[in-house]
Amino acid sequence: AQSVSQHNHHVILSEAASLELGCNYSYGGTVNLFWYVQYPGQHLQLLLKYFSGDPLVKGIKGFEAEFIKSKFSFNLRKPSVQWSDTAEYFCAVNDGAGSYQLTFGKGTKLSVIP
Amino acid sequence: DGGITQSPKYLFRKEGQNVTLSCEQNLNHDAMYWYRQDPGQGLRLIYYSQIVNDFQKGDIAEGYSVSREKKESFPLTVTSAQKNPTAFYLCASSIGTGYSGANVLTFGAGSRLTVL
Numbered sequence: 271a272q273s274v275s276q277h278n279h280h281v282i283l284s285e286a287a288s289l290e291l292g293c294n295y296s297y298g299g300t301v302n303l304f305w306y307v308q309y310p311g312q313h314l315q316l317l318l319k320y321f322s323g324d325p326l327v328k329g330i331k332g333f334e335a336e337f338i339k340s341k342f343s344f345n346l347r348k349p350s351v352q353w354s355d356t357a358e359y360f361c362a363v364n365d366g367a368g369s370y371q372l373t374f375g376k377g378t379k380l381s382v383i384p
Numbered sequence: 385d386g387g388i389t390q391s392p393k394y395l396f397r398k399e400g401q402n403v404t405l406s407c408e409q410n411l412n413h414d415a416m417y418w419y420r421q422d423p424g425q426g427l428r429l430i431y432y433s434q435i436v437n438d439f440q441k442g443d444i445a446e447g448y449s450v451s452r453e454k455k456e457s458f459p460l461t462v463t464s465a466q467k468n469p470t471a472f473y474l475c476a477s478s479i480g481t482g483y484s485g486a487n488v489l490t491f492g493a494g495s496r497l498t499v500l
Contacts, residue, residue, distance in 0.1 A: 271443075276426075279424065302487050304487065304488075306489075313491045313494075314427075314474065314489075314490065314491040315474075315491070316488060316489070317487065319487075334451055344448075360427065362425060362427075362487075364487050369487075370415060370417075370432055370434060370440075370444065370478075370480070370487070371429060371432070372429070372487050372489070373429075374419075374426040374427040374428070375426050376424055376425055376426040377424075377426050
């Protein structure tokens with residue numbers, strides 16, 4: 271079965287600091303990769319996704335993620351965080367091409383201090 | 385506006401009682417899902433349905449049941465057999481067609497169940 275590891279449970283940053291949240295998965299085959307975000311009081315929503323092609327994908331609000339197949343990683347980055355980025359971030363991976371089953375990581379809470 | 389409506393938002397239940405959580409979507413999505421979210425545990429898949437009258441167990445289906453009689457509706461019943469039912473339950477849907485559509489999920493606001 272697929273497993274997804276998010277390395278940090280809680281990250282605290284000051285505004286304008288750079289962000290990198292780690293995500294590693296276990297499945298060795300073809301996968302779809304996602305980052306979802308849950309802002310306080312809001313629904314979970316898609317931040318960005320990778321299906322194929324350029325391993326550097328860009329999402330909403332200036333976030334990007336890089337797929338490194340050899341490292342089974344899909345780390346999320348943002349060069350300069352804002353207070354409004356305070357949220358919980360979830361990495362998710364499917365079990366194979368066309369699979370309906372997404373496996374989520376345990377999430378990373380990001381707190382940005384003004 | 386298109387979206388997913390979950391009800392109730394908060395629910396309290398006594399031990400030994402079954403409870404049904406509602407999930408309705410007007411996105412015309414084929415696939416629907418139920419996830420359970422516990423603090424520090426991420427989201428775990430309970431059940432999913434790709435089409436009407438068909439559904440599959442996820443990772444933690446024991447103690448839960450679902451039905452999919454209509455495309456727009458996917459209710460979840462938490463039965464008395466679920467040993468630790470207190471949790472936040474999230475319903476989601478996806479276009480569900482083809483390689484790339486299946487995993488782009490739209491989520492509802494969630495239902496918080498507390499067993500007293």
